[in-house]
Amino acid sequence: xxxxxxxxxxxxxxxxxxxxxxxxxxxxxxxxxxxxxxxxxxxxxxxxxxxxxxxxxxxxxxxxxxxxxxxxxxxxxxxxxxxxxxxxxxxxxxxxxxxxxxxxxxxxxxxxxxxxxxxxxxxxxxxxxxxxxxxxxxxxxxxxxxxxxxxxxxxxxxxxxxxxxxxxxxxxxxxxxxxxxxxxxxxxxxxxxxxxxxxxxxxxxxxxxxxxxxxxxxxxxxxxxxxxxxxxxxxxxxxxxxxxxxxxxxxxxxxxxxxxxxxxxxxxxxxxxxxxxxxxxxxxxxxxxxxxxxxxxxxxxxxxxxxxxxxxxxxxxxxxxxxxxxxxxxxxxxxxxxxxxxxxxxxxxxxxxxxxxxxx
Amino acid sequence: xxxxxxxxxxxxxxxxxxxxxxxxxxxxxxxxxxxxxxxxxxxxxxxxxxxxxxxxxxxxxxxxxxxxxxxxxxxxxxxxxxxxxxxxxxxxxxxxxxxxxxxxxxxxxxxxxxxxxxxxxxxxxxxxxxxxxxxxxxxxxxxxxxxxxxxxxxxxxxxxxxxxxxxxxxxxxxxxxxxxxxxxxxxxxxxxxxxxxxxxxxxxxxxxxxxxxxxxxxxxxxxxxxxxxxxxxxxxxxxxxxxxxxxxxxxxxxxxxxxxxxxxxxxxxxxxxxxxxxxxxxxxxx
Numbered sequence: 001x002x003x004x005x006x007x008x009x010x011x012x013x014x015x016x017x018x019x020x021x022x023x024x025x026x027x028x029x030x031x032x033x034x035x036x037x038x039x040x041x042x043x044x045x046x047x048x049x050x051x052x053x054x055x056x057x058x059x060x061x062x063x064x065x066x067x068x069x070x071x072x073x074x075x076x077x078x079x080x081x082x083x084x085x086x087x088x089x090x091x092x093x094x095x096x097x098x099x100x101x102x103x104x105x106x107x108x109x110x111x112x113x114x115x116x117x118x119x120x121x122x123x124x125x126x127x128x129x130x131x132x133x134x135x136x137x138x139x140x141x142x143x144x145x146x147x148x149x150x151x152x153x154x155x156x157x158x159x160x161x162x163x164x165x166x167x168x169x170x171x172x173x174x175x176x177x178x179x180x181x182x183x184x185x186x187x188x189x190x191x192x193x194x195x196x197x198x199x200x201x202x203x204x205x206x207x208x209x210x211x212x213x214x215x216x217x218x219x220x221x222x223x224x225x226x227x228x229x230x231x232x233x234x235x236x237x238x239x240x241x242x243x244x245x246x247x248x249x250x251x252x253x254x255x256x257x258x259x260x261x262x263x264x265x266x267x268x269x270x271x272x273x274x275x276x277x278x279x280x281x282x283x284x285x286x287x288x289x290x291x292x293x294x295x296x297x298x299x300x301x302x303x304x305x306x307x308x309x310x311x312x313x314x315x316x317x318x319x320x321x322x323x324x325x326x327x328x329x330x331x332x333x334x335x336x337x338x339x340x341x342x343x344x345x346x347x348x349x350x351x352x353x354x355x356x357x358x359x360x
Numbered sequence: 361x362x363x364x365x366x367x368x369x370x371x372x373x374x375x376x377x378x379x380x381x382x383x384x385x386x387x388x389x390x391x392x393x394x395x396x397x398x399x400x401x402x403x404x405x406x407x408x409x410x411x412x413x414x415x416x417x418x419x420x421x422x423x424x425x426x427x428x429x430x431x432x433x434x435x436x437x438x439x440x441x442x443x444x445x446x447x448x449x450x451x452x453x454x455x456x457x458x459x460x461x462x463x464x465x466x467x468x469x470x471x472x473x474x475x476x477x478x479x480x481x482x483x484x485x486x487x488x489x490x491x492x493x494x495x496x497x498x499x500x501x502x503x504x505x506x507x508x509x510x511x512x513x514x515x516x517x518x519x520x521x522x523x524x525x526x527x528x529x530x531x532x533x534x535x536x537x538x539x540x541x542x543x544x545x546x547x548x549x550x551x552x553x554x555x556x557x558x559x560x561x562x563x564x565x566x567x568x569x570x571x572x573x574x575x576x577x578x579x580x581x582x583x584x585x586x587x588x589x590x591x592x593x594x595x596x597x598x599x600x601x602x603x604x605x606x607x608x609x610x611x612x613x614x615x616x617x618x619x620x621x622x623x624x625x626x627x628x629x630x631x632x633x634x635x636x637x638x639x640x641x642x643x644x645x646x
Contacts, residue, residue, distance in 0.1 A: 017493070019452075102449065237467060244462060246448035250411050254442070255515065256435025256463035301450035 023305045026298045030312040034082070037316060041078040041323040042070065046330055076218045080280065081319040081336070083221065083228055084213070085287055087277035089314025090235055092288025093295070093307065094270040097246045098263055099172045105288035106274035109179040109267070110157040112283035113186035115275060118153020119208050119282070120193050122146055123201050146208075147223050147279040154275030157182060162267065170263050171249075211284035211337025213322050220280040227276035234269035235307060242266055243303045284337040287314050290344045297351045317344055362387050363408055363438070363519055363551070367417035370400070370407050370575075376415065378403050378575040385519070390545045391553040392562035395572035396596055401555045402443060402523050404572070408553065409440035409521045421519075435463035439517035441508055443524050443555075447496045453507050454492040457482055460514025482514040485540060501528030509537065513544075520544075522554035526561070534558075538565050559595075560614045563587045564607065571595055587613040 042054050047069060056062030057070040088106065095104040106112050122145065161179045168174035194205055207214065241262035244252045253259050274288065295310040321339040328334065363385040370378040378400035385391060385408075393401045406412040408419055410426035418425045421437060429437075439460075447456055460482065461475045483489040486506040491499065496507060505528050512520060525541070526534040542565050544550050556562045562569055563583040571579035571586065573595055579586040592600040592615045600615035 019493075097448075100448075240462060240465065240467065244459060246451075247459070248442065248445045250406065250440065250442040251445045253411055253431070254409060254435065254440035254512075255459060256432040258431045296450050300452065301448060302452075302455055 019300055019302070019305070023299045023309070026309055027312065030309065030316060033316050034312060034319070037319045037323065038078055038082070041081075041319060042074050044323060044327045045069075045074060046326075072217055076221050077213050077216050077322070078319060080216050080221050080224065081213055081322040082315040083224055084277045084281045084284065085291075085314035085316070085318025086311045087224075087228065087231065087273045087314075088284060088287035088318070089291035089295075089310045090231060090307070091270045091274040091277070093292040093310045094235065094238065094242060094266050094273075095288070096292050097242050097303075098266045098270070099176050100246060101172065101176060102293065103289070104176065105286070106270070106278070107183060107283070107288075108176055109271065110161045110182040110186065111154040111271055111274045112278060113183040113190065114157020114160075115150040115154035115278040116190050116209055116283060117157075117186045117193075118149045119146065120190050120205055121153075122149040123205055123208070124193065124197050127199075127201055144219070147220065150279035150282075151275050154278050155271065157186060158267075158271040158275065162264075169260060170267070175267075207335055208282045210335035211282040211340070212333075212335040213281055214326075214333060216280060224276055224280050227272055231269055231273040231276075234265070234272070238262070238266055238269060239303055239307065282335075282337065284318065284340055286341045286344050287318055290348045291317060294344075294348055294351060317347075363419065363421055363553075364423075365408065365417065365419045368404075368407060368414055368419065369416035370403050370412060371415050376575070378407070378572075380404070380417075380577060383408075383570075383577070385551055385553055386568075387518075387551050388545065388549040389551060389567040390542065390565060391568045391570060392566035393553065393555045393570045393572060394557070394559050394562050394595065399572045399595075400575040401572055403575075405440070405521050405523050405553065405555055406442075409438060410434060411440060411442075432463040435515060435517065437517050438519045438521065439512045439515040440521045441512045441523060441525060444527060445508060447504075449497065451496050452492070453488060453494050453496055453499070454479065454483070456496050456507055457488075457492075457510045457514050460511040460516075463515060478514055478516060482510040485513060485544075486510040487536070502530060502533045505529055506533070506537065518549070519551045520553070522552065524555050524557060526556065526558075534561070541565070559587060559592060563614060564612055584611060584613060587615060589615060591615075592617075 039051075043049050043051065049066065049070075053062060053066050054070060057067045058075075060067075092105045095106065095108060096102060098104075099108065101108075126145075161175065161182050162170065164178040164182070165171070165175045190209070194202060198205060241257060244255055244257045245259075245263060245266060247255075249259060277284070291314045292306070292310050295306050295313050298313070299305045299309045317340060318336065321343050322336040324343070325334040325336045325339045365380060365383040368378065368380045368383070369376050393404065395401050403412065407414055410419065410429070413427070420426070421429065421434070426434065457479050458475070461478065464475070480489070483492055486509050488503060488506050488510055491503060491507070496504065499507065505525065509522075509525060512522070520541075522541075526537060529537060538561060541552055541554070545552050566583055568581065569579070569583045569586050570577055571591060571594075578594060579591055587602075589600050589602050592598045599618045601618055603614050603616060605612050605614060
C-alpha cells in the first residue's frame with residue numbers, strides 16, 4: 001500500500017512544549033532533592049557526623065569507627081532506600097497501567113502477602129530448626145536466607161494469581177479480583193501463624209511486615225541490584241506497549257498491540273520489581289500506590305516522562321521517610337513503611353486538592 | 361486487496377449471534393451497516409477487524425486469514441474504532457492521537473518526525489488541532505469522538521471500521537464527520553465500513569448498505585435499491601414515508617417516520633409509505 005499519498009500535510013515543526021520544560025525542571029529538582037537527602041541521611045543518626053568526617057571515611061581514611069558506621073550501616077541503608085523506593089514506584093506505575101485501576105499497587109496481585117507469608121514462615125521455621133538441632137548443629141537457617149524466601153513467596157503468589165486469571169485471558173478485572181482474594185487468604189494465614197506460633201519472634205516479624213530497612217548492608221543491595229537492572233530494562237522496553245495497555249482491549253488491539261504478550265511481560269516486570277524489593281525491605285506500604293499519582297500530577301501522564309519521574313519520586317520519598325524513621329524519636333526506630341504512609345498520604349492529598357482546585 | 365469473510369459464525373460463548381455466508385468489502389467503497397439494537401452489527405464489525413475470533417468461518421485480508429497477520433502489520437492496513445471507548449486519566453489530545461502511530465513504530469526507536477506530521481494532519485482533518493494540549497477528559501462528547509477518529513486516521517490504514525462514529529455528536533458535527541469520511545474515501549481510496557443508527561445518513565453517504573436483523577443480513581445493496589418503507593418496517597417495525605432528494609445528481613431515498621395516528625390510518629399510511637412489492641423480494645427473511 002506504501003505509495004498511497006495522503007493529504008499533503010505541511011507539518012508545523014513543534015516547538016519545545018511547556019510539558020517538556022516542566023519535565024526537565026521537575027527531573028532536575030528531584031535529582032537535587034535526592035542528592036541532598038542522600039547527604040543528609042549520612043550526616044544524621046544516633047551518632048551525628050560532620051561532612052568532613054564523611055568525606056574522610058568515604059575516601060578510606062579517618063577514624064575506623066566512623067568508617068565502619070558509614071560503610072556498614074548508613075551508606076548501604078540509604079542506597080537501599082533509594083533503590084527499593086524506585087522498585088515500588090515503578091511496580092505500582094506498571095500495575096496501575098495494566099490493571100487500569102488507580103488503586104492498584106504491588107499488594108493487588110498478591111506479591112506483598114505472598115512475600116509476607118514466606119517471611120513469617122521462614123522466621124519461625126528457622127527458630128524451630130535451629131532450636132531442635134541444638135548447639136552443635138550450628139545455625140542452618142540464618143537471616144541471610146530471608147530475602148530469598150521472601151522473593152520466592154512473592155513470585156509464587158503472583159504466579160498463582162496469574163494462573164487463576166489465565167483462562168480469562170488475564171483480564172484486568174479478573175486479575176485484581178483474584179489478586180485481592182489470594183492476598184486476603186495469605187494475610188489471614190500470616191496473622192494465624194504470628195498469633196499461634198509467633199512467640200519470641202513476634203516483634204521482628206511485625207517489623208518485617210511493616211517494611212523496614214533496619215540493619216541492611218551491602219549484601220542486601222547486591223541481592224537487589226540485578227533485579228533493578230532487569231526491571232529497568234523491562235520498563236524501558238515496555239514504554240510504548242504499556243501506554244496502550246491503559247486503553248480498552250479493543251482499542252489496544254486495534255492499534256496493533258499483542259495484548260496478551262505485553263500484558264504478561266508488564267506483569268512479570270512489575271512482579272519482579274516488587275518481589276525483589278519486598279525481599280530485602282518488607283512490604284513498604286503506599287509507595288507503589290501514591291507515587292505514580294504524584295508523578296502524574298507533576299508531569300502529566302505521558303509514560304516516557306512519567307516513568308523516570310515516578311522512579312525518582314519513589315526514591316526521594318522512601319529515603320526521606322527512612323531518614324526520618326531512624327532519627328525522629330531516637331533511640332527508637334519506626335518501621336519505614338509506617339512513615340512512607342504517614343508522609344506520602346498527606347503530600348498526595350494536598351497535591352490532589354490543589355489539582356482539583358485548578359481544574360474546577 | 362480486500363476484506364473477505366466466509367461462512368462466518370460469531371458469538372460469545374456457545375450462543376451464536378451472527379451468521380453470514382459471505383461478505384466482501386470492495387476496495388474504495390463506503391459501506392454502512394444498519395439494524396436494530398442488538399442485531400449483531402457491532403459484533404460483525406469486531407470480527408471484521410480481527411478483534412473477535414469467529415466461532416466458525418474466517419475473515420481474510422488479501423486472502424490471508426486475520427490471525428495469521430502480525431498485529432502491527434494488520435493495524436497498518438486496518439483500523440478499528442470501537443463504540444464509546446475510554447481513555448486513560450490525564451492524557452492529552454495530542455498524546456491520544458499519537459497512539460495511532462504505534463503500528464508504525466519500533467519498540468525502542470524514538471518518536472519519528474514523520475509521525476508528528478501525520479498526527480498534525482489527523483488533528484487538522486478532524487478539526488481538533490486547537491485542542492491538542494487539552495486533557496482528553498475535559499473535552500465535550502463531540503470533541504472526544506473526533507479525537508478518537510483522529511487517532512484512527514493517524515494509523516493511516518486503508519480500511520477503516522467504525523462503530524457508530526457519530527455517537528455524541530450534534531447534527532452539525534455528525535454531518536461534518538460523515539462529509540470528512542466521504543472525502544477521505546473519495547480522495548484516498550479508503551475502504552470504510554461503519555455502523556450507523558440513522559438510516560437516512562446511511563442512505564445519503566453509503567455506496568452500499570448492509571441491513572441486519574437477528575444476526576443476519578436482510579438487505580444488501582446500494583441505498584437507492586434497498587432503502588424504503590418496507591425496510592424500516594422489517595428492521596425497526598417502523599412505518600415510514602419515503603421521500604427522494606436529488607443530491608449531486610444522485611437520487612437518494614429518505615425514510616421519514618410516520619406519527620402513530622397516520623400509521624393507524626390505512627389509507628394515509630399506504631399512500632405515504634408506498635410499500636412496493638418488488639422490493640420485498642430482496643429480503644431473504646429468516
